[in-house]
Amino acid sequence: MRCAILRPMAPLLPQVLRMLFTGRRRRFAFTHQEVPLPPRPDDxxxxxxxxxxxxxxxxxxxxxxxxxxxxxxxxxxxxxxxxxxxxxxxxxxxxxxxxxxxxxxxxxxxxxxxxxxxxxxxxxxxxxxxxxxxxxxxxxxxxxxxxxxxxxxxxxxxxxxxxxxxxxxxxxxxxxxxxxxxxxxxxxxxxxxxxxxxxxxxxxxxxxxxxxxxxxxxxxxxxxxxxxxxxxxxxxxxxxxxxxxxxxxxxxxxxxxxxxxxxxxxxxxxxxxxxxxxxRPGAPRYTTVTRDAFVGIGAGASSRMGDWFWLNTFSAPEYIRVAGNGDPPALATRLDEGARMAYWLFWRCYDTVIDTVRFRTLFGRGLPGAIRATLALLQLTGLARIDGETIRLTDTGAYLFHLVEQAYTHAYLEKLWAACRREAWPGAVEL
Ligand code: SF4
CATH class of the missing domain: 3.20.20.70 (Aldolase class I)
Incomplete structure (x- = not known):
């Protein structure tokens, strides 16, 4: 029953969640720009x-x-x-x-x-x-x-x-x-x-x-x-x-x-x-770009480091031409704190587990009020369980996120990738 209610809402969810988590209506703007060297990571x-x-x-x-x-x-x-x-x-x-x-x-x-x-x-x-x-x-x-x-x-x-x-x-x-x-x-x-x-x-x-x-x-x-x-x-x-x-x-x-x-x-x-x-219990998990921070190397690879998210050109010949010569990536966007939190929470929902201690370590503070209120609502409606410092999506909550992930793919990834496939250097893309 709850799933039948959730399904028609799916296409709206990326915009609703963006406003909720980042507090803004503005679109995400990607441009061809220099990315300052992010701080040296520990790992x-x-x-x-x-x-x-x-x-x-x-x-x-x-x-x-x-x-x-x-x-x-x-x-x-x-x-x-x-x-x-x-x-x-x-x-x-x-x-x-x-x-x-x-x-x-x-x-x-x-x-x-x-x-x-x-x-x-x-x-x-x-x-x-x-x-x-x-x-x-x-x-x-x-x-x-x-x-x-x-x-x-x-x-x-x-x-x-x-x-x-x-x-x-x-x-x-x-x-x-x-x-x-x-x-x-x-x-x-x-x-x-x-x-x-x-x-x-x-x-x-x-x-x-x-x-x-x-x-x-x-x-x-x-x-x-x-x-x-x-x-x-x-x-x-x-x-x-x-x-x-x-x-x-x-x-x-x-x-x-x-x-x-x-x-x-x-x-x-x-x-x-x-x-x-x-x-299986104890088996290592194979997971790629769901991490807190990573550098992508190669044509079409994306990176998430410091305050930045950027993409290399999708064209292999162009990538071969420019790799290592210090040119800016094809597209980059600077993430403010709200966007960085939203990015992190997006992937933790994908994992079905949000560790609030990790959130505090990364952002130097607890979950913002709007996010806490949303999680309390998810708990009330049976979509999440709050267990001390850990929040877990229930199976219905995971189904909701399955819908969110697909809606997000159509709202953001599909448009971004289509622009990068059309042109090696798209210049600017708004999502
Ligand atoms: S075309 Fe795509 S799905 Fe098929 S082998 Fe290549 S990467 Fe994999």
Whole structure:
């Protein structure tokens, strides 16, 4: 009942939450501008973007392009130049985590090796090193090379174990290969393994979504993540769905799928670690840009440091041309305190847990009155539980945030990314 009330509100939520948390109606303004060097962090979290793919999937909104060796070599050199710029600007900073996303990072293990060899002396003991891997790359030679250069976790992009739905998504392998890939990664002995699934695929039933989660759990992976298919309007899939019989499942069906996924994961002993991820107790969590602060390296990579959020150019040739030469990023925006709090709280709601002690450490004060009042309302309506210093979203609260996350993607990310795809240097974007 509460969910039926929440669903129609979803498109309004990003604006309502922005006003509530940042106290402003003004739009977020991104411009091509110089970002002053943020204060040297105690620990550095890095995200490295590798945009190359062997096959371009029709639903994919990410920064990617077809692989070619010469471009990949030039791109590797550009990454190292950008990395060195940061290392020289701050001096040695211990690196706590490095995540390689894409694109298909696992198809260029040589680039991962080059980056890791550059970072070797900076890595903190126990640093997390994660790589997104494609099922076709889960071969002994690739996995050995990733292990040898210090990779600790793999996130395998299976998406679904159904052959019919793999075809619908335009993926270039079958369910048998997906299962073999899971086995190979597990045997390779990484500290952590995540299996990424997609649900709410056109034509998918609730039973098929449950079967995917059951199959992922059966592999023994420490983490299973199930993301809803969020349709970006400028993808080939969106164009296809306009003319085809297949439709995205209704909001009601999508909700039933998410409920079924949560129940299935819990029954198998997994704990919810975000609105869309589940971990076995004690299994390391694979997570990239949800951190308090991180630097993104590579084409299309975003960074969140100090008072700033910025994006590199989405164009690989332009990135190769400018990396390391001190030019401003493609777009940047300065975040005032309210926006920084909103950003932090957004990702903690994504985690389904808000630690108010951490908030005080980061911002030097307790939660502002408007946020406390909102959380009290969430508790009153059964969407959150306040337990001392910790606030947890209930399953209904997590469903609300599942709607918020999708509305936020359409209200902000889709527009920002579309502008950055249209032009390498968009100049200014207002959201
Ligand atoms: S979904 Fe992954 S493999 Fe497919 S095009 Fe996007 S980044 Fe490449």
């Amino acid at each position: 550095l979290n890095l995200y490295i973007h590798l945009p190359f793919c062997r096959h371009l999937c029709p639903f994919c909104p990410y920064v990617k392009q077809a692989f070619d060796r010469d471009t990949a070599d030039a791109y590797r050199d550009a990454l190292l130049r950008e990395l060195d710029t940061w290392r020289h600007a701050w001096g040695p900073v211990p690196v706590a985590s490095v995540y390689f996303g894409g694109g298909t990072p696992s198809m260029t293990p040589d680039i991962i090796e080059a980056v890791m060899s550059r970072l070797r002396c900076d890595l903190r003991p126990g640093a997390e090193v994660g790589v997104e891997a494609h099922p076709l790359d889960a071969r002994p030679d690739v996995l050995r090379s990733l292990r040898a250069c210090g990779v600790t976790m793999l996130s395998l992009g299976v998406q679904t174990f159904s052959d019919r739905l793999l075809r619908m998504l335009g993926r270039d392998y079958d369910s048998r290969r997906a299962r073999e890939a899971c086995e190979s990664v597990l045997e390779a002995g990484f500290d952590g393994m995540d299996i990424d699934l997609i649900f709410a695929i056109p034509g998918q039933s609730v039973g098929e979504a449950m079967a995917d989660v059951a199959a992922a759990i059966a592999t023994g992976a420490g983490q299973v993540s199930a993301y809803p298919l969020i349709q970006f309007s400028d993808t080939p899939l969106a164009a296809h769905l306009k003319s085809a019989e297949a439709r995205l499942p209704s909001r009601r069906t999508e909700q039933r799928m998410l409920q079924a996924v949560v129940q299935q994961a819990r029954k198998a002993g997994y704990e919810r670690s975000s609105i869309w991820s589940f971990n």
